[in-house]
Amino acid sequence: MATTPVPTFDRPEPIPVALTYDDVLLVPKRSAVRSRRDVSTKTFLSRRVRLNIPIVASNMDTVCEAAMAVAMAREGGIGILHRFCSVEEQCAMVRKVKRAQSLIVDDPRTIAPTATKAEALLGFAWEGRKGGVRSLMVVDGFRRLLGIVTPSDIQFSSDRVTVSDVMTPRDKLKVLTTTQVSVDDARQLMHQHRTSNIPIVNGENQLVGLITGSDIAKLLNNVHASLDTRSRLLVGAAVGVKSADISRAEALVAAGVDALVIDIAHGHSDFCLDMLKALKANPKTNTVDIIAGNIATAEAARDLIAGGADGLKVGVGPGSICITRLVAGSGVPQLTALLDVCRVARRAGIPVIADGGVRTAGDVSKAMAAGASTVMLGNMLAGTDESPGKVLVKDGKKVKIIRGMAGYGANISKAEREQQLEDDVFLDLVPEGVEGSVAYKGAVGSILKQVVGGLRSGMSYCGVTRIEDMPKGASFVRMTTAGLKESGPHDISKL
Ligand code: XMP
Numbered sequence: 001m002a003t004t005p006v007p008t009f010d011r012p013e014p015i016p017v018a019l020t021y022d023d024v025l026l027v028p029k030r031s032a033v034r035s036r037r038d039v040s041t042k043t044f045l046s047r048r049v050r051l052n053i054p055i056v057a058s059n060m061d062t063v064c065e066a067a068m069a070v071a072m073a074r075e076g077g078i079g080i081l082h083r084f085c086s087v088e089e090q091c092a093m094v095r096k097v098k099r100a101q102s103l104i105v106d107d108p109r110t111i112a113p114t115a116t117k118a119e120a121l122l123g124f125a126w127e128g129r130k131g132g133v134r135s136l137m138v139v140d141g142f143r144r145l146l147g148i149v150t151p152s153d154i155q156f157s158s159d160r161v162t163v164s165d166v167m168t169p170r171d172k173l174k175v176l177t178t179t180q181v182s183v184d185d186a187r188q189l190m191h192q193h194r195t196s197n198i199p200i201v202n203g204e205n206q207l208v209g210l211i212t213g214s215d216i217a218k219l220l221n222n223v224h225a226s227l228d229t230r231s232r233l234l235v236g237a238a239v240g241v242k243s244a245d246i247s248r249a250e251a252l253v254a255a256g257v258d259a260l261v262i263d264i265a266h267g268h269s270d271f272c273l274d275m276l277k278a279l280k281a282n283p284k285t286n287t288v289d290i291i292a293g294n295i296a297t298a299e300a301a302r303d304l305i306a307g308g309a310d311g312l313k314v315g316v317g318p319g320s321i322c323i324t325r326l327v328a329g330s331g332v333p334q335l336t337a338l339l340d341v342c343r344v345a346r347r348a349g350i351p352v353i354a355d356g357g358v359r360t361a362g363d364v365s366k367a368m369a370a371g372a373s374t375v376m377l378g379n380m381l382a383g384t385d386e387s388p389g390k391v392l393v394k395d396g397k398k399v400k401i402i403r404g405m406a407g408y409g410a411n412i413s414k415a416e417r418e419q420q421l422e423d424d425v426f427l428d429l430v431p432e433g434v435e436g437s438v439a440y441k442g443a444v445g446s447i448l449k450q451v452v453g454g455l456r457s458g459m460s461y462c463g464v465t466r467i468e469d470m471p472k473g474a475s476f477v478r479m480t481t482a483g484l485k486e487s488g489p490h491d492i493s494k495l
Contacts, residue, residue, distance in 0.1 A: 018336035020318065021363040022484055024476040031463035036456035043373045043467045044351040045078055046289035046311030049234065049259050051374065052076030052224040053452050054364070054467055056353055058378035059083065059238035059263055061388060061410055062402045066096040068386040068444065073097065073233035075448045076224040080236040080261050080376070084405065084414035087248045091255040094235055098256040101218045103186070103231035104179055104200065108210035111136040113146055113164035120154050120163055134214070135197045138167045143206045145170055148197055176200045179209060183219045183231065186211045228258060236291070238263035239279075241271040250284040259289040261313065265324060265406060265432065267293040268300030273307045280308035294355060296337035301344040311351050313376065314341045318357025320379035321404035324432040335370055335476075342371025342471070361454020368455065368467050369474035378402065380451070384444040391440050398440035404433015 033039060043054040057064040057072045057079035064072075069079030081093045111123050125132040138147040147167035154166050174193040179200055189198055196213025219231055226234040236259040237252045239245045249260055260279060264272050276292045279285045292304045293313025301312055317324045317331025325331040332340075334357045345352045354367035355376035367375050381387060382402035391398050403409045408431055441447055459465065464473035479487070 018333040019478070020333035020335045021357065021359075021366050023333075023479055024335060024366060025479055025483070025487070026365060026369055026458060026462055027475045027477055028461045029463040029473060029475075031460050033460040033463065033465060036453065036460055039456045039459045039465050041076070041452055041455060041467060044311075045236070045353070045374055046259055046291050046351055047349070048289050048310065049078070049236075051078055051226050051234075053448065054368065054372075054374040054455070055448055055451060056080060056236075056374050056376040057381050058355070058376050059236075059261060060378050060382075060402070060405055061085070061413065062400070063378050063382050063387050065388045066093040068381065068384075068388075069093070069097045069235045070100045070233060071386040071444045072448075073226045073235065074218075074222045075445055076226055077374075077448065078226055078234050078236055078259075080238055080259075081257075082405070083238040083240055083245075083248070083263060084410055085417045086419075087251050089417065090237060090248070091251050094237060094252055094255040094257045097235040098232045100233055101215050101231065103181070103183060103215065103219065104209040104211055105215070106209050108137050108199070108207065109133050109135075110139045110143070110207065111149065111163055113138050113140065113162065113167070115163045117154055117157060117159050117161055120149055121151075124151055134212070135210075136163075137199055137207050137210060138163055139207055142204075145173075145175065145199055145201050145205055145207045148173060148199065150197075170205075174198055176211075177203070181211070183216060186216050187220065190216060232256070234258045236261055239275075240264065241275040245275065246278055246282065246285075249279055250282070253285050253288055257288060259291060259311070260285065261291045262293065263405075265294065265316070267295040267313070268297065268303060273303060276304060276307040276309055291353065293353070295341060296332035298340040298344045301341040301350075305345065305348045305350055309350060311353060312341060312345055313353045313355045314338055314372070315355035315357065315376075319355075319404065319433075320357070320359075321402055321407070321433050321436060322356065323404070323434055324406070327430060327432050335366065338367060338370035338372055346371050346471070361451045362458065364451055364455045365458025365462075365470075366476075368458075368470040369462065369476065371471045373467065377451075379438055380447060381444055383438040383441040384447060385442060386444045392437070394437055399437035400440055401435065402438050403435035404431070407431045407433035407435055409435050 041053045043051050045051050053076040055077035057068050059080040059082040061082045061084045064079040072079040123136045135148050135150045147169040149163050149167040174195055198211040200209035202208050237257045238261045239249045241264050262275050279290045289310035291311035292309040294315050296316040314337050318334040338354055342352050351373035353374045353376050354372035358375050364375050383400045389401050462473040
């Protein structure tokens with residue numbers, strides 16, 4: 001009688017042990033680092049995207065929209081805009097970040113010389129920048145520059161004046177005829193001519209750009225900001241793996257995004273590989289770096305690198321609001337996942353993002369020592385002013401909400417934002433994320449200072465001055481439960 005053949009398989013014995021941040025410590029090494037200031041925190045998000053600090057805001061709808069992305073880039077990191085919204089909404093966020101500052105505004109707001117006072121006042125309140133604009137370029141029908149009008153030119157004038165009556169005319173302005181100008185050139189010119197607006201014109205006196213005092217001030221005040229070649233803030237955005245995500249990706253690149261992150265829970269899948277290859281082959285999207293994830297093994301790293309990934313995102317199950325490991329029984333503790341992926345990725349020169357499970361500045365040092373180039377933070381940033389959502393009061397304490405993107409809340413609000421809410425759409429959803437609250441923490445800048453300060457300290461304990469040298473300089477020791485207990489504050493009476 002024929003029997004059903006029993007499939008055979010090889011299982012590595014014994015089952016390997018996998019570790020995470022709390023299982024290890026970095027052994028202090030002899031160090032020539034005399035000051036934490038001697039340590040550089042420059043790094044790469046992906047093959048071509050450089051950052052000044054290795055911190056990335058997570059593409060979660062309770063963590064990163066435009067305000068967080070602006071703040072992160074100003075501090076030298078970057079934010080990845082979540083995709084749980086319509087394409088238009090996500091592109092509007094990209095444009096908002098890109099418009100937050102630039103050395104040269106290439107589409108300055110203009111007005112006709114015949115415009116009325118009321119029209120000029122309307123023109124100042126342009127919705128693109130918070131609070132409107134502080135000057136309007138007066139141009140004729142051929143976009144030739146005639147002058148500049150500012151709110152103070154018009155504020156107390158009679159209602160009957162036209163713009164040409166009150167503007168500062170072209171011959172009284174400092175005007176440039178080149179776009180080849182540095183921040184310092186612009187600062188000096190503004191000081192020399194006591195002006196905060198320098199228009200740029202071409203050979204026909206047509207307006208081609210504007211340098212504003214507020215942009216120069218932002219550039220001078222945030223010297224460590226992550227900037228593109230036009231001194232605009234860097235920003236990334238997440239896309240999914242459905243066919244509609246191709247046009248989302250194209251729209252995001254057209255809006256000015258600097259990197260795309262393929263965001264899928266199981267990045268070592270044909271879905272992710274197919275999307276990666278499609279984006280890399282598409283001339284409308286392959287102009288920016290494509291980061292793929294999330295993964296947790298060396299094999300996944302090999303496959304995604306072969307598929308053309310410019311960066312890898314590592315983390316299956318370590319996130320604070322994540323229940324994937326409970327629901328699916330799958331995942332790899334984060335330190336082992338990083339060590340395995342980074343072994344492959346570093347050889348190929350592909351930067352790795354350590355995504356999820358970072359609870360302390362010490363974990364950031366451990367992630368860098370395992371070979372990561374950046375860490376992605378959700379929980380640590382969700383309670384800040386710049387994260388989306390309101391400050392609530394829970395048990396007398398100020399909190400903000402954080403929720404898993406594979407949970408009910410995020411998916412219901414995604415459907416609402418995309419206007420696709422149908423009654424039975426969530427019957428089949430098996431949530432792999434939960435919702436919770438985190439303490440309200442104020443401005444994100446102060447959190448980043450603590451995290452980066454801790455990393456600098458960690459690097460000095462390992463005797464290295466560059467993030468990329470951390471794996472060489474660092475050795476890990478395993479900890480016992482007693483060691484872990486000894487690591488936190490203990491044996492003190494609470495004040
Ligand atoms: P932390 O620990 O910084 O982690 O809050 C943030 C990361 O968690 C991941 N994430 C999820 N993982 N189910 C998951 O399994 C979810 O619903 C979920 N939402 C976010 C994500 O990688 C994020 O950056």
